[in-house]
Amino acid sequence: MQVMVTSTDGDQVAQITVEPTQQLGSVGPQLQQQFGIPANAQVLMLNGNPLRLDQTFEQAGVKEDDLLVIMRNPSAAPAAARPDILTAAGFTTRPGMKLHDIPANPTPEVLLDIMDKNPQLLVELQQVNPKLATALQTKSVSDVRMALMQMHMEAASRKFEEQQENEALERNPFDAEAQAKIAERIRLSNVQKNMEIAIEEMPEAFGHITMLYIPCEVNGTQVKAFVDSGAQSTIMSSSCAERCGIMRLVDKRFAGQAVGVGTAKIIGRVHMASLKIGNEFYNCSFTILDQQGVDFLFGLDMLKRHQCCIDLSKSVLRLHEGDSFHEVSFLPEHEIPTSENRAASAQPPATIDGVPVPASTPGSTPTSAAAVPTPPPAPVAAGGQSDQEKIAQLVGLGFPEQRAIQALQTCNGNVEMAAGLLFESM
Structure with a gap:
C-alpha cells in the first residue's frame, strides 16, 4: 500500500510503498535518506498520536494513502546539538531593510534582531501577517518560534491539499469543475503577485489612514469634529447635542430617515447655533441623528458655506471669510476619539472572497517568511x-x-x- 510521509514544516513530502504486515521501524533507513533524521531518532505520528516502531503498519492503524508526520525525537539529542530548520546562515541584519530582504527561513532571534533595527517593518508586517507581528511585539523568542512553526504547519497542510487537488485535476483535466478550479487558482496567483508588488512599490497603501478631526466648540462645549467632505449635511448625534445644550432648539418637523452606507433616524434639525473654530465664531446648522457613532460630523454644506479648504500638505483646514482666512490644524492620531481608533484597528481576515490567501503560488517567486499572509x-x-x-x-x-x-x-x-x-x- 502507498503511504505519504511529511516533515513537520511541510518542506519535504515522500511517498513510500509498504506492506501492512511490515514493521514501522523497517522503513527507518529509507526515511533517513529522505528526511535526514537518524533512524534511532525518528518519531512517526498518525492523527497526532506517536506510533511504536515495533508495531506493524496494520497494528498501528495505518491505511492506504494515510499521511504520517515524521519528526526528530527531542530526547534523542540535546536541543543545542539538533540542526535548526530556521537557520539563516551568513545573514547579517542591518538598518533600512525591507520585507523582501528577510531570509525565507529566519530564526526567531534573527527576526527579533531585524525588527529591533528596523521598527518600521512591524507596521508593514501588521498588514500582511498580523499574528507574526503580534508575536514579534512581545519580544519573546518562544512566542515568535510558535508563530513561525504555525506558519510552517499551515504551509504543510496547504501543500498536501494542493498535491491532492493536483492529482485529482490530472485524472480529469477537461472536467468543467476541474477547469473552474484551475481558473480560480490562476486568479488567486495573480492577486497574490499583485499584492506582493504593491507591498514593495507602495507600502503606504497598507498602512492605517487616520481620519480628519478638528477641535471646536459648540455653544461653549468642546467637541472634536470629524471633517467629511463626502457627507451632504453637517450631522450631530443626539447625545452630543444634549451635552452642548442645543436639543431645545431641535425642529422635529425635519425628522426623517438618513440613508447612506446604512440608515439612521433623523430626530430633527437645529437651524443655527454658535460654532467656534480656533479663535473665530461661525454660524452652523446641524442635522440631529438618533445615532451615537460620531458626535459631530462637519459636512459639505458648512464646508461650502465657509469656503473651507482641506490642505493635506499642511494638515490644516483653512476657512475663508471674504478676503481673510484662518487655519486650524487637524488633530494628531493620539487625540482622535477612541471609537474611531477602535474601528480602524480592526484587521480584516486574510481572505479573498472567503478563500484564504495562499502563502505561495505556483510559478511565483518565494516570499519571505515574514510577508506570508495568514488567516486567523x-x-x-x-x-x-x-x-x-x-x-x-x-x-x-x-x-x-x-x-x-x-x-x-x-x-x-x-x-x-x-x-x-x-x-x-x-
Whole structure:
C-alpha cells in the first residue's frame, strides 16, 4: 500500500510503498535518506498520536494513502546539538531593510534582531501577517518560534491539499469543475503577485489612514469634529447635542430617515447655533441623528458655506471669510476619539472572497517568511468532548495542559500539527 510521509514544516513530502504486515521501524533507513533524521531518532505520528516502531503498519492503524508526520525525537539529542530548520546562515541584519530582504527561513532571534533595527517593518508586517507581528511585539523568542512553526504547519497542510487537488485535476483535466478550479487558482496567483508588488512599490497603501478631526466648540462645549467632505449635511448625534445644550432648539418637523452606507433616524434639525473654530465664531446648522457613532460630523454644506479648504500638505483646514482666512490644524492620531481608533484597528481576515490567501503560488517567486499572509485561527472550544480528548493526547505526550491548549488554538484544532509544533518548540 502507498503511504505519504511529511516533515513537520511541510518542506519535504515522500511517498513510500509498504506492506501492512511490515514493521514501522523497517522503513527507518529509507526515511533517513529522505528526511535526514537518524533512524534511532525518528518519531512517526498518525492523527497526532506517536506510533511504536515495533508495531506493524496494520497494528498501528495505518491505511492506504494515510499521511504520517515524521519528526526528530527531542530526547534523542540535546536541543543545542539538533540542526535548526530556521537557520539563516551568513545573514547579517542591518538598518533600512525591507520585507523582501528577510531570509525565507529566519530564526526567531534573527527576526527579533531585524525588527529591533528596523521598527518600521512591524507596521508593514501588521498588514500582511498580523499574528507574526503580534508575536514579534512581545519580544519573546518562544512566542515568535510558535508563530513561525504555525506558519510552517499551515504551509504543510496547504501543500498536501494542493498535491491532492493536483492529482485529482490530472485524472480529469477537461472536467468543467476541474477547469473552474484551475481558473480560480490562476486568479488567486495573480492577486497574490499583485499584492506582493504593491507591498514593495507602495507600502503606504497598507498602512492605517487616520481620519480628519478638528477641535471646536459648540455653544461653549468642546467637541472634536470629524471633517467629511463626502457627507451632504453637517450631522450631530443626539447625545452630543444634549451635552452642548442645543436639543431645545431641535425642529422635529425635519425628522426623517438618513440613508447612506446604512440608515439612521433623523430626530430633527437645529437651524443655527454658535460654532467656534480656533479663535473665530461661525454660524452652523446641524442635522440631529438618533445615532451615537460620531458626535459631530462637519459636512459639505458648512464646508461650502465657509469656503473651507482641506490642505493635506499642511494638515490644516483653512476657512475663508471674504478676503481673510484662518487655519486650524487637524488633530494628531493620539487625540482622535477612541471609537474611531477602535474601528480602524480592526484587521480584516486574510481572505479573498472567503478563500484564504495562499502563502505561495505556483510559478511565483518565494516570499519571505515574514510577508506570508495568514488567516486567523478558529478558537478551540474548551467544552467539547473531542477537544478534551485532543488535549489529553498532547498531555499524554508530556506537554503541560496550558501549552497543549495554546498549540491546539494555534493549529485550528489540528492535533497532529499541534504535536509537531510542541515538539519543535522544545
